[in-house]
Amino acid sequence: MFYREAGDFKTSYEADSQTFPIKFDRYRFWAMLAVAYLVIPFIINDYWANAILVPFLIYTIAAIGLNILTGYCGQVSLGTGGFMAVGAYAMYKLMTSFPDVSVVIHVILAGGITAVVGAAFGLPSLRIKGFYLAVATLAAQFFLVWLFNKVAWFYNYSASGQINAPERFVGGIAVTGPNTDAWAKYMICLVFVTVCAIIARNLTRGTMGRKWMAIRDMDIAAEIIGVNPLQAKLTAFAVSSFFIGISGALFFSVYLGAVEVGEAFGIQKSFLVLFMVIIGGLGSIFGSFAGAGFLVLLPVALKVIGVDLLGWPTDIVAHLQLVIIGALIMFFLIKEPHGLAQFWRIAKEKLRLWPFPY
Amino acid sequence: MSADFLYGIEVILNGLMAGVLYALVALGFVLIFKASGIFNYAQGVMALFAALTLVGIMEGQVPFSHIINAIFGTKIHHFGWHVPALLAIFLTLCVMVAFAWAVQKFVFRHLVGQEPIILFMATIGLAYFLEGMGDLMWGSDIKTLKVGLPQGGSRWIEDMTSGLGGNDFYGFFIDKLDMVATVVAAILVMSLIAFAQYSKQGRAMRAVADDHQAALSVGISLNFIWVLVWSLAGLVALVAGVMWGAKSGVQFSLSLIALKALPVLMLGGFTSIPGAIVGGLIIGVGEKLFEYTIGGMIGGATENWFAYVLALIFLVFRPQGLFGEKIIERV
Numbered sequence: 001m002f003y004r005e006a007g008d009f010k011t012s013y014e015a016d017s018q019t020f021p022i023k024f025d026r027y028r029f030w031a032m033l034a035v036a037y038l039v040i041p042f043i044i045n046d047y048w049a050n051a052i053l054v055p056f057l058i059y060t061i062a063a064i065g066l067n068i069l070t071g072y073c074g075q076v077s078l079g080t081g082g083f084m085a086v087g088a089y090a091m092y093k094l095m096t097s098f099p100d101v102s103v104v105i106h107v108i109l110a111g112g113i114t115a116v117v118g119a120a121f122g123l124p125s126l127r128i129k130g131f132y133l134a135v136a137t138l139a140a141q142f143f144l145v146w147l148f149n150k151v152a153w154f155y156n157y158s159a160s161g162q163i164n165a166p167e168r169f170v171g172g173i174a175v176t177g178p179n180t181d182a183w184a185k186y187m188i189c190l191v192f193v194t195v196c197a198i199i200a201r202n203l204t205r206g207t208m209g210r211k212w213m214a215i216r217d218m219d220i221a222a223e224i225i226g227v228n229p230l231q232a233k234l235t236a237f238a239v240s241s242f243f244i245g246i247s248g249a250l251f252f253s254v255y256l257g258a259v260e261v262g263e264a265f266g267i268q269k270s271f272l273v274l275f276m277v278i279i280g281g282l283g284s285i286f287g288s289f290a291g292a293g294f295l296v297l298l299p300v301a302l303k304v305i306g307v308d309l310l311g312w313p314t315d316i317v318a319h320l321q322l323v324i325i326g327a328l329i330m331f332f333l334i335k336e337p338h339g340l341a342q343f344w345r346i347a348k349e350k351l352r353l354w355p356f357p358y
Numbered sequence: 359m360s361a362d363f364l365y366g367i368e369v370i371l372n373g374l375m376a377g378v379l380y381a382l383v384a385l386g387f388v389l390i391f392k393a394s395g396i397f398n399y400a401q402g403v404m405a406l407f408a409a410l411t412l413v414g415i416m417e418g419q420v421p422f423s424h425i426i427n428a429i430f431g432t433k434i435h436h437f438g439w440h441v442p443a444l445l446a447i448f449l450t451l452c453v454m455v456a457f458a459w460a461v462q463k464f465v466f467r468h469l470v471g472q473e474p475i476i477l478f479m480a481t482i483g484l485a486y487f488l489e490g491m492g493d494l495m496w497g498s499d500i501k502t503l504k505v506g507l508p509q510g511g512s513r514w515i516e517d518m519t520s521g522l523g524g525n526d527f528y529g530f531f532i533d534k535l536d537m538v539a540t541v542v543a544a545i546l547v548m549s550l551i552a553f554a555q556y557s558k559q560g561r562a563m564r565a566v567a568d569d570h571q572a573a574l575s576v577g578i579s580l581n582f583i584w585v586l587v588w589s590l591a592g593l594v595a596l597v598a599g600v601m602w603g604a605k606s607g608v609q610f611s612l613s614l615i616a617l618k619a620l621p622v623l624m625l626g627g628f629t630s631i632p633g634a635i636v637g638g639l640i641i642g643v644g645e646k647l648f649e650y651t652i653g654g655m656i657g658g659a660t661e662n663w664f665a666y667v668l669a670l671i672f673l674v675f676r677p678q679g680l681f682g683e684k685i686i687e688r689v
Contacts, residue, residue, distance in 0.1 A: 070475075076475055076478075124670060124673065124674055127673070127674050127677050128670075128673050128674070128677050129677065130474065131397050131474065131478070131628065132624055132628075132673055132677060132678075132679070134478075135620045135621065135623070135624050135666075135669070136624065136666070136669070136670045136673060138617070138620060138621075138666055139621075139663060139666035139667050139669070139670045142662045142663035142666055143663040143666070143667060145662075146659065146660070146662055146663050149659075150656070150657035150658075150659070151657070220687050220688075267617070271482060274479070274482075275479070275482070278475075278476070278479050282475075312425075312428055312429075313424075313428055315424075315498065316424060316425055316428055316494070319490045319493040319494045319498070320490065320494065321490070322486050322487070322489055322490025322493070323486075323487050323490035323491055323494065324490075325483075325486050325490075326483045326484060326485070326486030326487025326488070326489075326490060327483070327487050328483075329479065329480070329482070329483030329486070330465050330480050330483040330484060330487070333469065333472075333476055333479060333480045333483065334465070334468040334469060334480075337469075337472055337473075337476045
């Protein structure tokens with residue numbers, strides 16, 4: 001009824017190639033942004049920020065990053081945790097070495113440093129393919145975590161081996177450190193998510209994104225039609241690591257505040273982000289949001305139901321949680337291997353015909 | 359002979375035996391990957407689950423006792439009997455076969471024809487499921503596995519070799535359990551190869567590994583072969599679980615041996631049984647030697663990543679691993 005392109009005339013090339021060609025989608029997008037920016041910051045409290053919204057936003061950035069590499073360029077990576085650690089430690093070193101520079105610049109620089117590291121670990125992808133590459137990226141995961149554990153320079157020789165985020169301000173408002181308000185944490189993450197999502201969306205539908213997708217679909221054929229595999233794969237690794245680095249930097253400085261590398265950025269984190277990408281939908285920016293939201297909400301929901309409503313012991317709920325997450329992942333893969341994004345697409349197709357399907 | 363040199367040899371010997379254990383886990387991966395193209399990340403958790411089940415059956419634990427007690431307020435823990443080791447191993451094997459059948463029936467039958475990455479993700483989901491299930495069934499405390507395997511270093515070898523070096527050499531220290539594991543692994547590998555080469559099911563298994571559709575067209579039941587392969591992987595997991603469990607206790611970290619087996623696979627090739635063995639030995643010796651010679655200089659604990667970096671460098675020169683099938687790419 002209201003969700004169709006009939007009557008929505010495009011009179012310029014810009015209008016024709018915009019991100020949301022259907023009018024209703026555009027309104028929905030602006031409405032969501034308005035709610036996210038103008039409503040939620042005023043009603044947010046500590047529990048919602050720390051348990052759900054901030055991790056959701058940060059994981060979304062990581063999922064967008066991994067989705068670029070795995071979903072768009074077809075290179076499976078299990079090194080996400082390691083690259084997030086690079087972002088976090090780069091952030092820490094920058095924050096402590098240049099305390100006068102704004103943290104926003106630090107976050108972006110941390111992303112840049114991670115991009116360089118990611119591109120370096122992406123080099124073998126030119127020779128190694130498929131699962132061999134997936135396992136090879138584990139080398140990055142284990143090596144980086146070990147490096148940040150062993151080389152004391154990275155954690156400024158602190159006795160505990162932890163890194164702690166010092167207090168920093170953006171426009172006079174604390175965004176890192178122990179005295180940060182919930183809404184400030186939320187807002188800085190939200191700004192980064194918005195910018196990253198817009199950049200990623202536009203990268204993936206431009207020349208670069210098409211090169212990545214050509215490589216994903218078949219790299220030899222792509223090479224024959226003139227896509228430089230070296231350039232395409234390395235840019236995918238660099239851009240993906242850039243986003244993952246930003247998410248690692250935010251994860252450490254805004255969300256946790258203090259980080260021990262093996263705990264926060266271990267192999268489990270790599271799998272978690274990969275799950276988000278797959279459950280959300282490979283090759284879809286919306287899917288990154290959906291997957292991150294789903295996997296952040298699920299443990300919280302299970303905990304609320306199991307511990308608070310049914311009153312079971314926490315260890316049983318923790319184990320049940322593993323069983324349920326595992327079963328849900330398998331169920332999802334069987335029912336819809338293309339993830340939540342595919343459900344969304346189907347729903348939209350249905351909506352276009354509704355209520356007169358013939 | 360100088361003592362340093364002899365200690366080097368000792369390190370190599372211990373590395374070889376550790377390598378055998380890695381190879382044992384890698385073997386389970388290769389079996390499933392060859393026959394169904396599934397990269398089974400759950401292999402390590404299967405080893406944990408098998409070991410947990412074995413301990414649980416031997417001790418006569420009531421499955422799910424913790425959750426039953428929480429819901430109904432009862433206090434049951436044990437049936438009060440002890441099952442002899444051999445019978446318990448047999449029962450565990452039955453559980454693993456039932457598990458193989460269930461996995462095939464409820465999960466992978468519905469995923470035939472999907473992309474490898476989807477199958478891989480499904481096995482990670484399976485790993486989570488199995489890990490939670492093992493904890494729910496048998497509890498998550500550390501258990502000791504007593505199936506009558508010898509423990510500790512071998513005095514005999516130590517005494518025999520102590521005369522080789524100078525005064526500061528005390529003879530080779532070799533774990534008895536490692537020796538047993540080596541022998542068991544060798545027997546297991548030989549019987550697996552014999553099974554694959556000479557039995558009817560083994561031939562069918564190789565046919566499926568070669569070409570699914572061709573195998574299907576000559577009347578081989580893919581379903582049966584896949585259940586068979588998962589059961590064999592369950593058997594391998596049980597053996598690996600017993601060996602590792604006897605060494606360091608049955609606990610969560612047991613499932614992490616899967617991560618040790620991955621570089622072995624890369625090095626040896628995903629599709630080759632001899633590759634898994636040779637790769638395991640190379641990785642075992644390599645990481646022990648590296649830790650012994652260079653590890654101390656750069657902060658130690660290099661064992662976590664050395665195997666991966668070694669495999670990575672190696673793969674750059676030979677992308678399909680030592681014995682893997684040559685990758686032929688066509689448009």
